[in-house]
Amino acid sequence: MFSKLSIRLGLLLFAILMMMELLLYVGLYVSLVDERVDEVSGQLLARGNTHRDVLEDTYDESTLSHVTVMESASDFIVVITDAEGEIIRQSGPVDSALTATIREADRESAPHAGRVIESGWRKNKYIATDSPITIEGRHYGHVYMFAPTSIIREMLGELGGRFLSVGILSLLLTLLVIPFLTRFITRPLLRMKRVTEQLARGGHPAGLDTGRQDELGDLARSIGKLSKDLDRMKNERNAFLASVAHELRTPMTYIQGYADLAMKPGISGEAREKYSAIIREEAHHLSKLVGQLFELARLDQNDFAVRLSPVKLSALADSVLSLVRPAFEEKGVQLLCNIPERLVVRLDATRFQQVLLNLLDNALKHTPAGKQVHLQATVLKDSVKVEVADEGEGIPEDELSTVFDRFYRVDKSRSRKSGGTGLGLAIVKEIIEAHGGQIEARRRPAGGTVMTILLDKGGDDGTHSSGG
Ligand SMILES: Nc1ncnc2c1ncn2[C@@H]1O[C@H](COP(=O)(O)OP(=O)(O)OP(=O)(O)O)[C@@H](O)[C@H]1O
Ligand SMILES: [Mg+2]
Known part of the structure; x- marks a missing residue:
């Protein structure tokens, strides 16, 4: 159904389209992921700061309990420490990864506006923020907020799934569109191929799109002209062959006729001489004719x-x-x-x-x-x-x-x-x-x-x- 050219063209188009789609998807995915991670850490920090503000207002047992109870219902974990990093309260289970993050945090230089102290969601179990508690200029402690990175991974898994389905859909669409695209380009070429095949079989070219104003139109017009030239050459050749046959036949007829006459019994020596002379003359004419035909054929050759x-x-x-x-x-x-x-x-x-x-x-x-x-x-x-x-x-x-x-x-x-x-x-x-x-x-x-x-x-x- 498809010529080799259309297969090659189709594959090329497919490769180009897929490459473009892949690049777009990868770019989109990466920027979406970054955005989502930033969003989660922003939320985390805002919550930590809110808790801290509440504690700075009233720093007592009931407020501390209140904060941890509030956070225990969420996906996040809040850990409140004193100025030295000793844990006072926590809303969920504290594991070694969590304590390590608290231990390694630089408590002295933490700004009052709080900061993200762990954002590497790929390698770590948590991302974390630190909001220091300062009451009347005194460093009281810290509100640490932790979000398990499994939440982010789950979210990304969902995103990936959506990307996969959109990817498959666009792959199918590409596959569907490519045959039309290649046909659009190769159809005039295939038509011209058919026409030249007709020409080679001696037919007349029909269905050439000579009205197009592009290179394919030029090609179609050249084929049309070629066909006319071919026709003219064929006619010239036939006329030439007919003349050659005619020119050869006349001397041959003379030679045959006079040879028959000369061989008749009882013919006079004088008559026989006359006939032989005619035969010789005609044979001479014939050989001149053949010689000149050869000459012309040689002159006609392209490499002459x-x-x-x-x-x-x-x-x-x-x-x-x-x-x-x-x-x-x-x-x-x-x-x-x-x-x-x-x-x-x-x-x-x-x-x-x-x-x-x-x-x-x-x-x-x-x-x-x-x-x-x-x-x-x-x-x-x-x-x-x-x-x-x-x-x-x-x-x-x-x-x-x-x-x-x-x-x-x-x-x-x-x-x-x-x-x-x-x-x-x-x-x-x-x-x-x-x-x-x-x-x-x-x-x-x-x-x-x-x-x-x-x-x-x-x-x-x-x-x-x-x-x-
Ligand atoms: N100088 C001329 N004066 C008058 N007619 C001429 C002259 N030269 C050529 N012709 C005419 O042109 C024709 C073609 O000439 P051309 O030389 O091709 O053929 P040809 O002389 O008949 O044959 P060939 O050259 O093979 O002997 C001649 O038959 C003749 O009728
Ligand atoms: Mg002559």
């Missing part, structure tokens, strides 16, 4: 990081240009490069080479013979701009951002013929973002496309993670 180091951009561009130049020459497209000689940018050289290769490949594919493709870099205030501009047909205005989506191709049939997978720009974008940069496509007014990359000038710690 680009290793930034200072790179001379013109040298990097030279090595890329030497790779693509033969293809440009073959098609008859002019390739121009304009990069400041000494420009050094912090980037991952291998990854950035891959970016330039992709962009130049696209530019070449979409630029007709006789036109130009231009690679250039410009230094801005705190960034570096790298551009690949072509004079091709350009990208339609409303597709300028979607060309970076996975598998997106403006003209499906033409791209297929040119062997495009539609993953090139998606990979480029991931790499640039891993560098902490941005990429965007623009149409040139004169016709053609410009791909613009903005990179931080540097001052970074060297690595950039793509995840998060």
Whole structure:
């Protein structure tokens, strides 16, 4: 019924409440006891003083008897002595503890107002007071009053009993209240636990208290957002898987179909060669596709990081240009490069080479013979701009951002013929973002496309993670 947290919380609350109650009770008990003992000794002294006053008025046999007779009916004992402490009268049995107290009392210094001579009710049998009798300046004797401490103990026993019953009652009340208290605190947590379990099973979170204005409300809202993100990711993943399956199926169908055709008996050598060429081309496309999918999967991993180091951009561009130049020459497209000689940018050289290769490949594919493709870099205030501009047909205005989506191709049939997978720009974008940069496509007014990359000038710690 209770989660572990609520048990722990309950025990903690119980311990705290019990501790507080115990402290309060002990404090109350001690002060009550002191008060009661003071009260008894005060009473004792007042009675002793009254007897003494009576005796000072008339000190004779009948008054002495009168005092002892009066006290014999009470719980107290009165003992009257002469100035030397010899007992003259007593109202009850005199035992050794009582005589010892009288013997040890300092008779000479006793004040006329009387005083408590024994108050240690815990160790002694009696508490006692002394009221000296003085008549016309002469020290006549003493009125000693004794209260057996058993009276106090009895009274305290009664008090203790009451405390015990109140203690038990408050223990029961505490036990009764704690489950409510812990439930009050842990219920929203338990509800969120249930909701996240629903989420984990693929359901939708229901019953989250997102309206609360406290930390639990924050938590509930985070869970709600998490659930939406999870949904979006699930949908994206499904769409991506569907596209992957679709993209794989097309070349597979071609390969299968042409292989069947090539194996038909009586087919001409020329036709067989043509079919084999198609099969090879499709197999090549397939392996490119699989390779790029792997690449994307790697870029998607959370721990993917680009290793930034200072790179001379013109040298990097030279090595890329030497790779693509033969293809440009073959098609008859002019390739121009304009990069400041000494420009050094912090980037991952291998990854950035891959970016330039992709962009130049696209530019070449979409630029007709006789036109130009231009690679250039410009230094801005705190960034570096790298551009690949072509004079091709350009990208339609409303597709300028979607060309970076996975598998997106403006003209499906033409791209297929040119062997495009539609993953090139998606990979480029991931790499640039891993560098902490941005990429965007623009149409040139004169016709053609410009791909613009903005990179931080540097001052970074060297690595950039793509995840998060
Ligand atoms: N310079 C460009 N001019 C015109 N259209 C472009 C240009 N670059 C990209 N595109 C359009 O964007 C689409 C996506 O490009 P992307 O590089 O992602 O895929 P691809 O070139 O078709 O395939 P791959 O890069 O795998 O060979 C292309 O199919 C094309 O339609
Ligand atoms: Mg491409």
